[in-house]
Amino acid sequence: MRVVSADWVLPVEGEPIEGGAVAIEDGRIAAVGTIDELGAGDHFAEAAIIPGIVNAHSHLEYAVYAGFGEGLSFAPWLARHIERKARIGRPEMEAIGRLGAAQCLASGITTVGDAAFTGSSAHACAELGLRAIVYLEVFGRDPAAAMQQFEEKAEYVSSALSDRVRAGVSPHAPYTCSTEVYAACVALGVPVMTHFNESQDELDWLLRGEGPMKPVEALLIDPDGQSGIRRLAAAGLLDPSIVAAHCVKVDTEEIDLLARNDVAVVHCPRSNGFLGCGIAPLTELRAAGLRIGLGTDGVSSVPSHDPFEELRAAISAARARSERADVLSAAEALELATLGGAKALGLESEIGSLVPGKRADIAVVSLSGSPYLPWEDPAAAVVYGGAPERVLTTLVDGEARYERGGFEWHELTDEASRARGRMLQNAATSATAISER
Numbered sequence: 001m002r003v004v005s006a007d008w009v010l011p012v013e014g015e016p017i018e019g020g021a022v023a024i025e026d027g028r029i030a031a032v033g034t035i036d037e038l039g040a041g042d043h044f045a046e047a048a049i050i051p052g053i054v055n056a057h058s059h060l061e062y063a064v065y066a067g068f069g070e071g072l073s074f075a076p077w078l079a080r081h082i083e084r085k086a087r088i089g090r091p092e093m094e095a096i097g098r099l100g101a102a103q104c105l106a107s108g109i110t111t112v113g114d115a116a117f118t119g120s121s122a123h124a125c126a127e128l129g130l131r132a133i134v135y136l137e138v139f140g141r142d143p144a145a146a147m148q149q150f151e152e153k154a155e156y157v158s159s160a161l162s163d164r165v166r167a168g169v170s171p172h173a174p175y176t177c178s179t180e181v182y183a184a185c186v187a188l189g190v191p192v193m194t195h196f197n198e199s200q201d202e203l204d205w206l207l208r209g210e211g212p213m214k215p216v217e218a219l220l221i222d223p224d225g226q227s228g229i230r231r232l233a234a235a236g237l238l239d240p241s242i243v244a245a246h247c248v249k250v251d252t253e254e255i256d257l258l259a260r261n262d263v264a265v266v267h268c269p270r271s272n273g274f275l276g277c278g279i280a281p282l283t284e285l286r287a288a289g290l291r292i293g294l295g296t297d298g299v300s301s302v303p304s305h306d307p308f309e310e311l312r313a314a315i316s317a318a319r320a321r322s323e324r325a326d327v328l329s330a331a332e333a334l335e336l337a338t339l340g341g342a343k344a345l346g347l348e349s350e351i352g353s354l355v356p357g358k359r360a361d362i363a364v365v366s367l368s369g370s371p372y373l374p375w376e377d378p379a380a381a382v383v384y385g386g387a388p389e390r391v392l393t394t395l396v397d398g399e400a401r402y403e404r405g406g407f408e409w410h411e412l413t414d415e416a417s418r419a420r421g422r423m424l425q426n427a428a429t430s431a432t433a434i435s436e437r
């Protein structure tokens with residue numbers, strides 16, 4: 001039995017405990033209480049113990065893509081990424097995935113819902129001890145071809161799978177996957193992740209066959225006058241196995257369709273902001289009773305896997321959109337990023353809060369020297385004062401998978417950096433080759 005304690009424990013399910021402690025046994029939480037009850041064990045001064053953060057929508061394979069396509073609108077941004085991604089192979093994707101997994105662990109994240117182009121992030125998560133559902137991406141019109149893509153990726157990740165790292169499928173989006181491809185994915189009976197109603201560009205294409213996506217129409221599904229949500233609802237394909245990232249451009253009827261079919265949503269406010277997609281109606285989505293998690297999305301669209309920046313963005317975006325300061329409290333935001341994400345991924349019986357019997361997935365965040373010390377509201381102190389640099393340790397299944405100062409990851413960072421260099425170098429070379437011809 002190991003006990004960890006701190007100034008505060010925020011169980012998320014249950015009130016914050018001042019002078020709190022968590023007892024861990026066999027990878028699970030054995031007890032949550034006060035230091036008086038459980039002893040101090042390993043004590044972290046001026047710190048808070050929180051449930052490990054659930055990054056419910058990521059693309060760890062894009063961890064070194066920062067700045068690629070900066071300032072481009074959604075469709076050309078996507079084209080830039082497709083073009084550069086084609087220049088590297090699995091070894092590079094694995095190196096990048098390992099960096100992404102390391103960055104998550106170093107930021108207090110213990111679980112990711114990762115949409116994976118190759119599946120290399122499954123190997124990365126298995127190696128670094130990050131809990132994950134890795135959703136293998138498929139694309140196209142033909143369901144047989146999509147299932148072949150899935151089978152090939154599933155075989156590649158099979159040796160990485162365990163109770164901690166599981167596989168799902170990700171029909172990418174309604175503009176890249178036909179209804180038949182979605183049907184084949186749902187029929188697999190595994191967790192499903194997709195992107196719904198992310199941008200106006202997407203809707204301009206699906207509804208009217210126009211807009212900035214038109215130049216790449218050879219890669220796209222023919223428009224049929226409906227959003228993906230309406231098209232799949234009409235086909236009877238919306239169900240609780242589906243996790244939908246974004247849902248930025250949704251109307252009342254679409255929110256109702258998601259809620260009635262218990263589709264989970266992952267809110268990615270920084271990605272939606274940086275890509276100029278808009279501000280998702282989080283308040284309305286929450287009011288509809290949806291299961292909602294928070295996600296950083298890929299570093300292809302945001303600068304980092306920093307979940308604290310994401311929490312603050314969620315709060316400021318929700319309050320700005322609603323023009324009210326009381327729509328999303330720090331405690332409510334922290335719940336979205338932990339228990340909310342766990343519910344969205346269907347893992348809430350195992351993770352997401354500090355409750356006896358759940359897995360000991362825990363982050364310890366220092367607030368030493370922060371403007372929030374001493375604290376009157378520990379959730380606000382963590383959400384507004386937190387940062388990856390303040391994460392002291394991250395435990396998954398009770399095991400330290402990150403400790404500040406103890407994990408350097410030099411080799412891992414170098415490999416990922418070389419992969420980024422190759423993507424950029426190839427860009428320069430191919431440009432030269434074309435101009436020399």
Ligand SMILES: [Zn+2]
Binds near residue numbers: 058297
């Ligand atoms: Zn995404």
